[in-house]
Amino acid sequence: MADTPGLTDAATGEADAADADAIETGRRLFAQPCRFVAAAATLERIPPATLPEVAFSGRSNVGKSTLVNTLTGRSVLARVSSTPGRTRQLNFFELGERLILTDLPGYGYAKASKSDVAAWNRLVETYLAGRQPLQRVMILIDGRHGIKPPDEAMMARLDTAAVSYQAVLTKCDKMPAGDLSRQVAAVTRALARRPAAHPVVRATSARSGLGIPELRAELAALAGVRASSGG
Secondary structure (H helix, E strand, O other): OOOOHHHHHHHHHHHHHHHHHHHHHHHHHHOOOEEEEEEEOOHHHOOOOOOOEEEEEEEOOOOHHHHHHHHHOOOOOOOOOOOOOOOOOEEEEEEOOOEEEEEOOOEOOOOOOHHHHHHHHHHHHHHHHHOOOEEEEEEEEEOOOOOOHHHHHHHHHHHHHOOOEEEEEEOHHHOOHHHHHHHHHHHHHHHOOOOOEOOOOEEOOOOOOOOHHHHHHHHHHHOOOOHHHOO
8 A cells, every 4th residue: 555645744743742742751750859868788778669760780980870960950969980989889869759760889890899899799689689669770881882791791680680671872972973873783783682681772971961851751651650640
């Protein structure tokens, strides 16, 4: 059957409207108050699970805290450090009484003892495997370098634990457009072989704002916030 331009245009318009609604819902959610809840260096300090959660993971100094700050529009919500491995605990933030954002310790620590690394790994793995409200783990990957062995090791753990995760490329403003497109395609192909990986790869930049509205919209959907709910 021949294409009907009017129907095609209408469908495209509806899709654009749906995308715009989702982005606006995400913007409204992340404009809500966001407060620090707890810092947990041991399992006993992890707060009770009361809301949907999304965790942010990645290699040390990949930009986890910077991304959390950018998403929430707050420059000092999550502590940012130029020293790899500075985040040594799970930091929990409550967003608008709808979503918990968890900033996990970076892996691939540059300056930490083996015993500390082992303790942090046990803490993170126990949290990831046993946290019922955890909707997804956002694995942050430096867009300039792509997936590295520590990222693959974390993905393998999440595959084994059947915990959903999604790749988010960071620092993408520092890449030429062609290089970024090739990196997104490469990461997408790599994740297609992994059972617990979400198929959509997000390219972001805390500096330029690239991909931030779309990521907010996706996180709002994970929190169960819909456009009709008033955000």
